[in-house]
Amino acid sequence: MKVIIAEKPSVAKNIADALKIKSKKDGYFEGEGYFITWAFGHLLQLYDAKDYDSKMARWKMENFPFIPEQFQYKVKSDPRNRDRQDGGAAKQLRTIKSLIKKREVDGIISACDFDREGQIIGDTIIENINAGKRVYRLLLNEWTPNAILQGLNQLKSNEELLPLRNAGVSRQWADWVIGINLTSAATLKFQKGKGQALNIGRVLLPTLKIIYDRDKEIENFKPEKFFKLAALFRTKDGKEYEGFYTEGKEDKFKTKEYLDNISGQLNGAPAIVDDKTTEKKRELPPYLFNLSNLQGYITSKYKGWTSSKVLKTAQSLYEKKYITYPRTASNVLDDSLTGKAAKVLEVMKKGLPFEEEVRFRKSKRVFNSAKVDSHSAIMPTYLVPKSLTRDEAIVYEAVKNRFIMQFMPAAEHEETKIITKLRNADMKGFFVSKGRVQLTEGWKKVENIKSKEALLPSVNVNDEVETVKNKVSSHETKPPKPHTEKTLLKVMETCGRSYNEEDTTAEAMEAVLSGFSIGTPATRAETIKKLTDTGYISALGKNLQCTDLGRRLVETFPVKELFDLEFTGRLEKSLADIEKQKFDKERFLQLIYQFTKEAVQQIKTGEDVIIHEIASSKRSTEVLGKCPVCGNGVIEGFKGFGCSNWKNGCKFVVWKNDKFLATLRKKPTKTMVKQLLTKGSANVKGLTSKKGNKFNAILKYEKNPENDYFSWKMEFDKKF
Structure with a gap:
């Protein structure tokens, strides 16, 4: 018999289904020579600082930097009470241990995800149990029955995955050391008042800096005026087309007077088609998704x-x-x-x-x-x-x-360029007209992508045309656009080396393949979410921008290396190199420890300024109404208005940073929550539409029929 440990229950069921095992017990499946059990992601977590030394239970500047001599793991904490074990995790660990310790079990198969996190999830569980039995690794890219059956016949020894495990452990320990020490020291030094800590992280701060830099670019942008001259030409058979005045390759001009002078020569002036080129172009589909x-x-x-x-x-x-x-x-x-x-x-x-x-x-x-x-x-x-x-x-x-x-024909279009020159006119330039006609849709049929077409009349070189009218138009250069999650992810992926989604230049591809990035595909989304949760950035529609707190942190926090994309990129590349056995785990950790010691010293000796001030306020225990889920009282907490029965598992809450209300530029208030709980709806004034218009509405907060979550519903009443 062998024990298979999957990362999640759903994956364990996939394996059981592939093996046609129907017998499910409490915490595992059994049959066909296997016990198939599971984790819930991480069942174990690193010790907290106070677990190593009781003096670390209270934050004091003299206790930092703190670096354990040896890292240790414990059952993960209950998310609602960090001082208690998670009961479900502890029970599942006992189940896994009892299966592994069975006499008939002669091997363990780690079937966790084939990545750094998956490797250490499996390894920490197996090492915690200390079974002394041979460990194999199931490495799959998909959980279809065919792939599972094939993978079970091609198991690897878990020892072969030591480089992957070393990279995962190095990332985990490094982030613990940097996070614990710098978050604690920064909060003690730069924060006034108690509340959410001033979160400092290896990946968090350079990502914040990317958004900050774009915000500053937009702030400091000074628009420049430029002018364009457009002329409308008519062929002998009455067809019209537009051209833009161009000198060399430039069709934007700094002075209006210069174009006005040319414009004055155009009215009714005869012109000639000086050149015409037509070129067929192929468009290949965008690459497969990463x-x-x-x-x-x-x-x-x-x-x-x-x-x-x-x-x-x-x-x-x-x-x-x-x-x-x-x-x-x-x-x-x-x-x-x-x-x-x-x-x-x-x-x-x-x-x-x-x-x-x-x-x-x-x-x-x-x-x-x-x-x-x-x-x-x-x-x-x-x-x-x-x-x-x-x-x-x-x-x-x-x-x-x-x-x-990828397996459809290329899309093809025809591009036409016409050069029109004025006869007998004293001007350096000419007028350029461009047309485009889609010839073959090809891969664009898959998503019914319609290309914009610009039709030009049929003309030949040396055809005479008439200038019908012309206009000098005024324009301004536009500032850079704020970052969205799409553009931010791309910068993070290559540490700013490439901004174009389809960029496949050698430099951009090398950056990705070598691991030179901010975070990994698995962690970047969580980093963006964490920046929002910590209050460092906010979202207005799809646009991301720094909050005042985020700006102060970038401008004041003294450890500037953490804002440096190159520094972060080198650390991430070192982790990728550990995975490829090109860099040593111990050397990497020593670099992290040394950096952390120097960074804590920089914070201690840095200027005494307040980056974050939290106003002290006594929390009210006023009951705002009955919980619609369990009937207990709903009270105000630090982050939201929630059920007082949360310790026993009730999840009802109206978050103070609720995303739906944020899009309407509104935050929930006691009055609003009271109305929702007592009347089932709340009359809310001063909501803001996407166009910036103010309006009033009736809001309801109702439980979704298919799950335990609540959603907002909006109604309009003319009387309100």
């Missing part, structure tokens, strides 16, 4: 989506066996997947109106092992979903369509 590009695509196309939500949804599709591993940095497939991709394509194309145009072919643009970083690009599996949630359908369709596009 996680960052999938997050960017969804968040920019659909309202209300965050990169965190995209990852969560993609992870759900992965665990349901419908897509391959989503936490990947690659946008191509490994050559070994050629046969699998061909079979998937046969399934995916059936019934499409353009099925005959979908043809499998192997190309370097899709299959290229040299450009695969650990995991291939995201693609659908051969299993076709029978039912999906609305969110899952959005992400699945994006992945499926992007895959099908």
Whole structure:
């Protein structure tokens, strides 16, 4: 018998289903020579500082820097009470231990995700139990039955994954050391009042700096005026077309007077078609999705989506066996997947109106092992979903369509350029007209992408045309756009080396493949969410911007290396190199420890300024109404208005930073919550629309029928 440890219950069920095991016990499946059990992600966590030394229970500046001699793990804490063990985690660990210790068990198979986090989730559980039995590793990119059965016949020794484990442990320990020490020291030094700590992190601060820099660019931008001259020409058969005055390659001019002088020569002046070029151009489809590009695509196309939500949804599709591993940095497939991709394509194309145009072919643009970083690009599996949630359908369709596009014909269009010159006029330049006609839709049929066409009349070189009218127009240069999650993810992915989603320059690709980045595909979404939760950034629609707190932190916090993209990129590259056995784990950790000691000293000796001041206020225990879930009293807390029965598991809460209300530029108040609880609705004044208009509405906060969450509903009453 062997024990298989999956990362989550859903994955354990996938394995059991593939092996046709029906017998489910409390915390595991049994049959066919296997016990299949599971974790809930991390069952163990690193010790808190106070677990190593009781003096660390109170934050005192003289206690820092604090670096344990040896890192230790414990059962993860209850999220509602960090001083208590999570009961579910402790129970599941006991179940796993009892299975591993059975006499008939001669081996353990770690089936956690094939990445740094998955490796240390499995390893910490197995080492905590200290079974003394051989450990194998199941490495899969998808959880379909075929892949599982094949993977169980191709197990690796867990010892072969030591470099991956070293990289995961190095990341975990480094972030603990930097986070614990610098967050504590910074809060003691720069924060006045008690409340949420001044969160300092290795990945958090450089990401904040990217947004800060863009905000400053926009603030400091000074618009410059420029002018353009457009002329309308008419052919002998009465067809009209527009051209823009150009000298060399420049059609923007700094002085209006210069163009006014040329404009004065145009009225009714004869002109001639001096040149005409027509060129056919091929458009290839965008590359397969990696996680960052999938997050960017969804968040920019659909309202209300965050990169965190995209990852969560993609992870759900992965665990349901419908897509391959989503936490990947690659946008191509490994050559070994050629046969699998061909079979998937046969399934995916059936019934499409353009099925005959979908043809499998192997190309370097899709299959290229040299450009695969650990995991291939995201693609659908051969299993076709029978039912999906609305969110899952959005992400699945994006992945499926992007895959099908790779095997459609290229889109083709024709570009025409006409050069028109005035006869007998004293001017250096000429007028340029551009036209575009779509010839073949190709891959654009998959998502019905319509290209803008600009039609030009049929003319020949030396044709005479008449100048009908002209106009000098005034324009201004525009400031850079605020960062969105899409643009921010791209900068994080390559540490600013590439801003273009489809950029495949050698430098940009090398940055991705070498691991030179801010965070990893698995952690970037959480970093953006954490920046919002800590109050360092805020979102206005899709645009991200620094809050006052975020700005003060960037401008005042003395450890400038943490804001440096190059510094962070080098650390992340070192972790990637540990995984590739090009860098030593102990050397990396010594660099982190030394940096942390110097950073704490910088904070201690830094200027005494207040970055964050928290107004002291006594929390009210006033009961605002009855909880609609369990009937207990709802009271105001630090982060929201929640049920007083939360310790026993009631999850009802109206968050003070509620995202829906934030889009309306409103925060919940005691009065609003009282009305919701007593009347079922609240009359709310002064809401703000996306266009900036003020309005009033009736808001309701109702439980969703399919889950335990509550959603807002808005109604309008003319009397209100």
